[in-house]
Amino acid sequence: MLRSIHRWPGLIAALLVLVLALSGAALSVFPALERVGAPQAxxxxxxxxxxxxxxxxxxxxxxxxxxxxxxxxxxxxxxxxxxxxxxxxATGADAISADPSPVELWLTNLHRSLFLGDTGRLVMAAGAAAMAVLTLSGAALVARRMGGWRRWFGRTRGPWPGRVHVELARFAVGGLLLSSLTALWMTASTFSLLPDEAVDxxxxxxxxxxxxxxxxxxxxxxxxxxxxxxxxxxxxxxxxxxxxxxxxxxxxxxxxxxxxxxxxxxxPSAWERASAIVEMLHTGRGAAVLGLILGLMALSVPVLAVTGAVQWLRTRRSGMRLPGNVASGSAETILLVASEGGTTWGFARTLRDALAQAGHSVHAAPLSAFDPARYGKAKRFLILAATYGEGEAPAAARGVLARIRALKTPPAAPLAVLGFGDRSFPEFCGYAQDLTEAARAVGWAELMPLGTVNRQSPQDFARWGRDLGDVLGQPLDLAHLPQVPQGEVLRLISRRDYGAEVQAPAAILRFALPQLGLWQRLTGQGFARFEAGDLLGVLPEGSDLPRFYSLASGARDGFVEICVRRQPGGLCSGQLTALAPGATISAFLRRNPAFHPMRGHKPLILVGAGAGIAPLAGFVRANRRHRPVHLWFGARTPESDFLYEDDLAAWRADGRLSGLSTAFSRAGRREHVQDRIGAEAAQVGRLLAAGAQVLVCGGREMAAGVREALSAILEGQGQSLALLKEEGRYAEDIF
Ligand SMILES: Cc1cc2nc3c(=O)[nH]c(=O)nc-3n(C[C@H](O)[C@H](O)[C@H](O)COP(=O)(O)O)c2cc1C
Known part of the structure; x- marks a missing residue:
């Protein structure tokens, strides 16, 4: 409810509020200039x-x-x-012209009435009213997010648009509220709605x-x-x-x-005096410093508008909306969802509908909105949580574990966690397990033991639903039809083949970027915005379950590139490696923020083997600023499966790649990439000491070997891999 009160005036009156804020900020400079420039008595x-x-x-x-x-x-x-x-x-003599500045006059007219006389004044008053509603509802939302008014300036967490929005809002909200309320007062005064006329x-x-x-x-x-x-x-x-x-x-x-x-x-009457004070507070005339502060606060409005809109679009895109939601304070069942790709929200909807049909009142919300103080009538908590990275939280839910661990008193109503994951990952449903353990550690009662859903299996979900029904004492039939993501048609433009001679057939497949609609361009949806390291979901013919491949290109490269190793009997890899140029596939994009280089100029250590080079090659290609990037790459022989050999040589020459170390398991020294890292420990150690971030992509065994080799080097520096991970300096993309 509160969120809607905040969202709709923001979206509808965005332009008006922007004009008001920017012209107001510009006008705030004039009283200060006048104060400085006017000869004083x-x-x-x-x-x-x-x-x-x-x-x-x-x-x-x-x-x-x-x-x-x-x-x-x-x-x-x-x-x-x-x-x-x-x-x-001081002298009574003329100092300067009394004519007002034309710029100030123009800005004042724009700010007051959009040059439209009384109609414009009313429109701008509506803008000021929208701003007042936005600031009041925004302040309540900030307090809710921070866990109460007393934690107003606490640490913010979560994805960047929300963080920037809250950080700015909590500093600017007072000034924006003052400006909007005083504007409404002044409009009322202009239209003689207040008894504040001068007493003659x-x-x-x-x-x-x-x-x-x-x-x-x-x-x-x-x-x-x-x-x-x-x-x-x-x-x-x-x-x-x-x-x-x-x-x-x-x-x-x-x-x-x-x-x-x-x-x-x-x-003067009390009303007249009050109006004079209001005018001073709004215009800064007579309070130039305050005017400048208010002007600065008004400058936050464009940033708030952009970050608010991005946040809204992200929420829409990830399907975090279940119509007919019961308010958090009145619902008996609190259903919290941690999702990255949005599919868990589909399960949440099925669960919510089944519970509602069975007569339960359900409040569904992203797990990031978890706030124990808000659920006054809660009788049970249900958390549906997907896992990403290596057993980690989806990006939007980062920080929630810490909040649960910090709870002094757990919620009184018991909790059931259902994990969504994929058994082919080493940390199957790792995040759901962490949530369960954190809840147990703070004494949060368990409604049901941890449940898991492998690869979005409707059967696993239905089974958990039956168990939940037993606990609730009424049958619960969770018939979920997983929604197949809407794919776009990608046309293959080129392929480069490797590895057939060494029984490791692999191909670099390059597809043309699909045509983008205006809406996609504006909102960055679909293939409008992606980076190397994000994932291409490919829908193979004959299966509804997408397979994910790490992208070796970003939108700026102008094509979509992946590396595919043909797996014996693999449905999707078989279809992909059989594609001829001109053929098409159906695919969609999934962001993978956990596997991107961090911003800045610190060195990158990239480690990959076989088709795992794909995202790493993409990172090197995108390294136009020439930050130090060293790649350790493993293959079987230099002649057969040295993927990207020519590109790597070109990137080495133009400065995008500062170092390349190769390991071939069936030629020369016959070693694996982790052995090469061990052999070049001194150089790896130097890069780590310089703050390097490590990104590893490839098979599970290779990743385990790399971890071991790196741990040995880090130990020598009094560091550890766990510490590196905590700092966000170690990430894996394993298949
Ligand atoms: C990049 C990536 C990393 C993943 N890491 C794990 C993991 O470590 N453990 C796991 O059990 N599942 C992992 N999964 C599987 C997802 O958790 C699973 O597909 C889930 O159903 C996705 O839900 P969502 O679409 O709501 O985000 C990963 C999936 C992707 C795409």
């Missing part, structure tokens, strides 16, 4: 002295006004010609009709310091009944020009 100068000095230079003086910045402007009528200037109060003094009774006194002879003008002055109007020489009108901090007075006596006066 010397201390103790009275209004009478100032008026006398200005009148000496401009006998036809009509009005003097002092702005909150201290800037004094005078208007006069000289020989039938009107004139005006900013006055230097009662009309003056007749003046004495005597000749006008000099300003210095008028007691009230002599007593009033310039610092209190707002406005002083002079009586018209042609009208003997006209008076001096002085508006100062304390109110407005009408003064008989012939006697200097106050004929009538009025104090």
């Amino acid at each position: 010397p201390a103790g100068l009275s209004v009478a002295e100032l008026a006398a000095q200005v009148e000496a230079g401009h006998p036809g003086l009509e009005q003097i006004r002092r702005a909150p910045s201290g800037r004094i402007t005078a208007w006069w009528f000289d020989a039938g010609t009107p004139g005006s200037a900013v006055i230097d109060p 003094p009662a009309p003056a009774v007749a003046t004495a009709g005597l000749p006008r006194l000099a300003p210095t002879q008028i007691p009230l003008l002599a007593e009033t310091p310039v610092a209190d002055l707002r406005d002083l109007s002079f009586p018209s020489p042609q009208d003997p009944t006209d008076v001096f009108t002085l508006t100062a901090a304390g109110g407005t007075a009408l003064i008989d020009p012939g006697t200097g006596t106050v004929l009538s006066s009025a104090l």
Whole structure:
């Protein structure tokens, strides 16, 4: 609910709020410039002295006004010609032109009304209202995410768009709320919806009709310091009944020009005073530093808009929306989902529907939104969690384990965890296991022992559903039809074959990028945005289960490239390695953020064997900034299966690859890549000491050997692989 309140005004009024924020930020500079540029009155100068000095230079003086910045402007009528200037109060002489800056006028018109008069003012007021709703709902969402208002400035976790959004929001929210609420007040004032009009003094009774006194002879003008002055109007020489009108901090007075006596006066009402304060807070006129701070905060709005939109698109893309969700505070079953590719959300939907049909109220949410304080009516927690990397959390759920481990009191309602994984990975459902152990460690009661679903098996899921039904005391039929991801057609443009002579047939397959729609380009969906190391899901003919291949190219390369080793009896690898140029396949993209080089210029140690070179070759190809990259590559013989041999030589020559070490198991020294790493331990050690990140891709045995070789080197440096992993400096992509 709160999220919808935040999302919809944000999406609908985004442009309006952006115009308001950016023009407001630009306008905030003017009061500061005026404050710095305006000649200030010397201390103790009275209004009478100032008026006398200005009148000496401009006998036809009509009005003097002092702005909150201290800037004094005078208007006069000289020989039938009107004139005006900013006055230097120290001398009474003209200082600079009183004409407002055309840029400021243009910006003010844009900011107030989009140049559309009253209609524009109402539109901008709607923008300000949207901004107020956004800031209030945003503040509540930040507090919820951080685990309460008291942890407002706590550490943020999770994927970057959400993190940047929260980091910025918590600093800017106060200023944005102040700006939007004061804008609404000022609009109400403009449309006379507030009783804040200036209280005029009662009309003056007749003046004495005597000749006008000099300003210095008028007691009230002599007593009033310039610092209190707002406005002083002079009586018209042609009208003997006209008076001096002085508006100062304390109110407005009408003064008989012939006697200097106050004929009538009025104090400003509380509303008028409040409106003056609101105007000062909004415009920064009279509070230039505050204005600049508010302007800076307004500059966060474009970043908030972009990160908010990216987050929204990501959520949509990963299917994290189950319509008809019950609010977190009223649901009895809390269903939390940790997913990277989105398929677990399909299972969550089936489970939610079955539970709802059985009469349960279910709140489904991403696991990253887990917050024990929010589930007032919870009777049970169900966590569906996929596993990535090497037994790790999907990117969106990173940090949740630490939050569970830090719980002082576990939720009262018991927990069941269902892991989604693939038995071909060494850490089958490793993340679900970690969640179960963390929950047990903090004393969170178990509703059911850990369940697992291998390769999205509907049978495994149905079996777990029956067990859950037994615990709930009512049958639960979970008939889930896994959704086959929508593939796009990729056409093969070239292939390079290797390894047939050494019984390790493999091919580098290069496909043309599919045609992209405008929406895909704008949102970065599908093949619009990918990097080497991401995964290509290929749907083989005759199976609904996709097979994943690491990408050897990024979108910037302009093609989609993978390496495929033909597995004996392998359905997908058999079909792929039989493709002729011009043939097509159906495939989709899956991001794999756990296996990307970290940003920066620290060295990369790339280790791969056979077809495992694919993502590593992609990293080298993308290394246009020439960070130090050293590749250790293993194959059988240099003649048969040295994949990318020519490309590697070219990248070595142009500086994208700084070092290449090869290991051939059936030629020369007859060694494996891990042996080469051991033999070159000194160089590996130097790179590790320089902060290198290690990325390993290949078979399981090779990865185990590499781990062992690296551990030996790290031990010598007082380091460990576990430490490296913790710092995000070691990642594997194993098949
Ligand atoms: C790059 C990658 C790494 C994976 N790592 C593991 C793993 O270490 N252990 C495991 O059991 N499953 C692993 N899996 C399998 C996924 O957990 C499994 O396919 C899951 O159903 C995906 O759910 P999702 O689509 O909701 O993210 C991995 C899958 C991919 C694509």
